[in-house]
Amino acid sequence: MTENFSLETFIEIMKNCRARLIDDVLNGNPELYQFLYAPKNSIVGQLYREKYELRWLKIHWEECQIALDDSRFSRAAKVELLKIFLQWYQQFVKAWGYSSSDAFFFDPKIESLEKMLETNRNLKETLDRFQISILREEKILNQKIEEAVLNG
């Protein structure tokens, strides 16, 4: 039942994240509207779009983390949930039009993450890698936005 529990959890996560996406549009999420209000073909606008998409990815990850922090989940269930997240992430990168070279993060490292999960290495280390990758990408995007705004 381990995998079933993880699958059901991730299906619920996707449902919550879809609701957030709709809510963001209807209730004026600032990051999304910064992209929508930007002039056509603007670099800043494009960066805000990326930032918003990163947010969409991040909320999936944050919801996973709630389950991963839950002590009622067995270690096996947590590993399964991470594998399902990775599967979803790979599809996400393709569907949102990012190639592996410009994918906003850790795509080249995805294989090593999967191997880490397969070989039962430190789960915390894998989780930290995910977390740091998201933080790093957020920081880079914010820097790029600042530079683009400064350069007009």
Place this chain on the structure above:
Amino acid sequence: METAFDAFRTKIQKRSRHEFLLDQELESIEQIQRDLRGEIERFYQDELPKIRKRLESEPIDDEIRHLWIKHLEQHMSHSFEMSQHFLGVLTIKNLEEIVSEFRKRMSQ
């Protein structure tokens, strides 16, 4: 004389805990499927028109608005597809468990 309720109670008592859990699991999958169908219907019939209306009322460039709505539909449709995919995996896993339980019973 055994009443229908007695027969039902005996039947329930004979069932293994595993069978009971499988039943619960199948019921839960059916509920998730129903919820997902409802969500898809709600999105296309109700929420997407609201989103269009909201974005048309905003000072957004026509091309950006048009592209974003297209993009949003793609994201949602992709997310629905992934949910359906994972639900399919879940259903197969459960059916496999039922078949395996059935075989176990047959061999006993």
